[in-house]
Amino acid sequence: MTNKIPANSPAWPAIPFSGNPLDRAANFRREADWVDQQRRKASTRLLPLNALKAHIAFGDEPGIGWLSGIEAVDLLDAPGDLVFLGLRDGVAHFARDVADFKALPGHRFMEVRMITPQLAEGEAAILAQARSLVDWHKRHGYCAVCGHRTALREAGYMRQCSNQECNAQHFPRTDPVVIMLVEDGPDRCLLGRGRQFATGAFSALAGFMEPGESLEEAVRREVQEEAGIRVGAVRYVASQPWPFPSSLMIGCIGTALDDAISVDDKELESVRWFSRAEVEEMMANWNNNEAPFRAPGPIAIAHHIIKRWLGGA
Numbered sequence: 001m002t003n004k005i006p007a008n009s010p011a012w013p014a015i016p017f018s019g020n021p022l023d024r025a026a027n028f029r030r031e032a033d034w035v036d037q038q039r040r041k042a043s044t045r046l047l048p049l050n051a052l053k054a055h056i057a058f059g060d061e062p063g064i065g066w067l068s069g070i071e072a073v074d075l076l077d078a079p080g081d082l083v084f085l086g087l088r089d090g091v092a093h094f095a096r097d098v099a100d101f102k103a104l105p106g107h108r109f110m111e112v113r114m115i116t117p118q119l120a121e122g123e124a125a126i127l128a129q130a131r132s133l134v135d136w137h138k139r140h141g142y143c144a145v146c147g148h149r150t151a152l153r154e155a156g157y158m159r160q161c162s163n164q165e166c167n168a169q170h171f172p173r174t175d176p177v178v179i180m181l182v183e184d185g186p187d188r189c190l191l192g193r194g195r196q197f198a199t200g201a202f203s204a205l206a207g208f209m210e211p212g213e214s215l216e217e218a219v220r221r222e223v224q225e226e227a228g229i230r231v232g233a234v235r236y237v238a239s240q241p242w243p244f245p246s247s248l249m250i251g252c253i254g255t256a257l258d259d260a261i262s263v264d265d266k267e268l269e270s271v272r273w274f275s276r277a278e279v280e281e282m283m284a285n286w287n288n289n290e291a292p293f294r295a296p297g298p299i300a301i302a303h304h305i306i307k308r309w310l311g312g313a
């Protein structure tokens with residue numbers, strides 16, 4: 001009998017991009033005066049992003065390269081889209097896109113996905129929030145209803161059309177993706193590999209949810225489409241913000257109703273059943289390029305779903 005650990009227990013390692021330590025202080029965001037006061041404080045901090053790369057400090061350990069309110073006084077004051085991330089110990093934290101700002105000495109602009117494995121817990125979550133929001137503002141300068149310019153509102157959590165006759169409000173998007181481990185009893189599960197995967201890499205099946213679908217329905221549809229397997233019961237395991245550009249990965253475990261696989265070879269190169277022992281070995285080998293089969297690395301929620309399944313989730 002496996003000892004079950006509740007999914008929210010500290011015994012589970014945090015899933016990268018979750019665990020944001022900032023208080024989003026959503027109740028203050030509509031107060032333009034309050035936001036203005038925050039942006040003028042010397043204690044305020046700003047995260048610059050250049051082409052969606054984050055400003056990272058390389059000291060003893062890499063960390064977010066926050067600029068102080070004094071270092072960032074011009075960037076905090078400049079016109080354009082300044083996004084409020086939240087408060088920490090009463091200090092306001094902002095992010096913005098910067099094209100001409102050069103990284104400070106000891107700092108570099110880094111791809112969020114590349115630097116994440118080296119960051120302390122919570123820092124990657126702040127980068128996820130900042131990257132998704134800054135990217136959304138960069139791509140939503142025009143109203144989808146009437147084509148006029150939009151302007152940032154509510155400290156970055158809305159854009160409003162500048163055409164008075166339209167006035168449409170647009171909100172930052174988050175695109176839900178179901179990602180599921182399908183089990184056939186407790187001793188084997190279904191994994192697949194996409195055409196672009198590194199040699200030997202297999203992962204949980206996944207796909208975007210569609211409008212008008214429940215989680216369970218999306219899981220069943222995707223598994224049927226990609227592997228030809230019917231799924232019965234579906235249980236939720238954990239979720240992960242995935243800021244490339246702005247998804248929410250919803251991790252589930254589904255129970256297979258049959259076992260004859262029919263691969264959708266337009267989407268996947270291979271789908272197959274793996275025994276529990278094989279999956280344990282794949283998890284041990286996630287970082288081993290030589291292994292014949294390997295699981296995804298810990299940056300991906302698939303790694304954590306598989307781990308929890310092995311642990312009896």
Ligand SMILES: [Zn+2]
Binds near residue numbers: 144168
């Ligand atoms: Zn409009």
